[in-house]
Amino acid sequence: MMRGYENGVKTMFFSLETPKTKEVDEQTVYDFLSLGGGPAGLNGALYAKRKGLKTAVVTYDLGGQLKNTTSIDNYLGFESIDALELIDRFVNHLKSLEVPLFTGLRITGFEKKDDLFHVTLEDGRVLKTKTALIAFGGSPRKLSVPGEDTFSGKGVSYCATCDGPFFKGKNVVIAGGGNSAVEAAIDLSKVAKNVTIIHRSQFRADQTTLNQLYKLSNVHVLLETQILELQGNKTLTGLKIRDKKSGKESLFPTDGLFVEIGSVANTQLFAAWVKLNERGEIIVDDHQQTSLEGLYAAGDVTEQVHRQVIISAAEGAKAALYANNWMNQKGI
């Protein structure tokens, strides 16, 4: 269920977050610093703390891409849980172990100097650590077709929960075929008049999620269909599409386009320090270690096909355990 969809007293809700402190401890030299506050970064810090390492999480937001989701239906132990509640549970678990959470902080610099990693914050403060976990996650991937930038924010959206309210009673298209696309379609079907999923190949979404989708009468599906171009005047009015089988091109009228085609790894800050694949994702070994000793990466920032909360969390744990082994071997 999309949170706060109806603006009224009956559905009044309050999604309270842990306040951003912007506090840091610059004096400590950390053993293991989690850079990023999504499932990978949080679980990394949890495992590091339990090994007795001096650790902390440095992040702008707690929860990472989980914040863009409404509910999670495939995390072991929870049949279905509100994504914000899952974040709360993660955060409370870390708090119970007194893991410092430095939030509201944007990391703007990263370098290795004198056997330590130096992490520079937006306001110029610097944190130092012996090992680090890059858990920067990803940003929404763009379609990269003509018209996309022109109509971004003028009909094109990358956040269904944020922008759904503007499309009440309107016709919308979702681009994508994974779980997040199908979930966005299910959510938007509650407010939009008609929802059409357009995807260039076959569905990747889980069968259980698709079963929910097929129950909805105002949702339509166009598979094996490419979006070629976005058209409109001041705002988006339609999509030029191509049926891949027949090769036939046509104009598909729509008021909105929600792009849900996965994420692009946030690796810009680290590109000079670690090896990336051709898609710009960090290459890691089976210890989650990057090409630079002592520097680990986990979750959607890495070369990772299956972008799942539980996989990111598990990779964060592995990174912390191997970082601990590495420090023991090195005697540092």
Next chain:
Amino acid sequence: MPNLLPQEVTEKIKEILREMVNPITLVFFTDGKSPTVKETEQLLRETAQLSSKINVLVRDVNKDVEEAKKYAIQRVPSFVILDQNLAYKGVKFNGIPAGHEINSYLSALLEMSGASSPLEGDLAKRIQAIKKPIDIKVFVTLSCPHCPGAVQTAHRLAMENGNIKAEMIEAQSFPELSRKYHVSSVPKIVINDQFELLGNQPIEAFLSEIEKA
């Protein structure tokens, strides 16, 4: 009306507001009839009960005309947050800060009370160098998890420099205004009605646009 804030949320807010340093004052403007004016007033009163440092003044936008003019109130519900000396620093909310927006509301209370780390270095210098009047509008929806961050940054800029005014606008409460600014994605940031940013941008990106103005 029953309480808007559920008990567990009330407890957490109380805890958060313990960090407040100086007393602050909320001046709330209503016309008694527009959508969500009653709920917004109640939300402000309920939060004020959770800290002795929050004072709420309720004003009628049609009767208290001078005061409405002083704070440039153009729609209701609307409220401004004054510091301990009752000085207006340009921090305004239009529409109810419920949903995710409760977070930008609480951070504004904390920061106006003096509970914030000082900005240092180049950013502080760039903010101080702004001499022109700057008006920042941040359009939000209550279901947007990225919006409070953008509102918080805009309000922080206003607190740091007297030439900057920043307001949160809850898009669904003010559909005409939202249409005027072609808002269909949030957070949408509009600077001096001229420059636009989308998304929860860092303070750096705000400054780059402001410096163009």
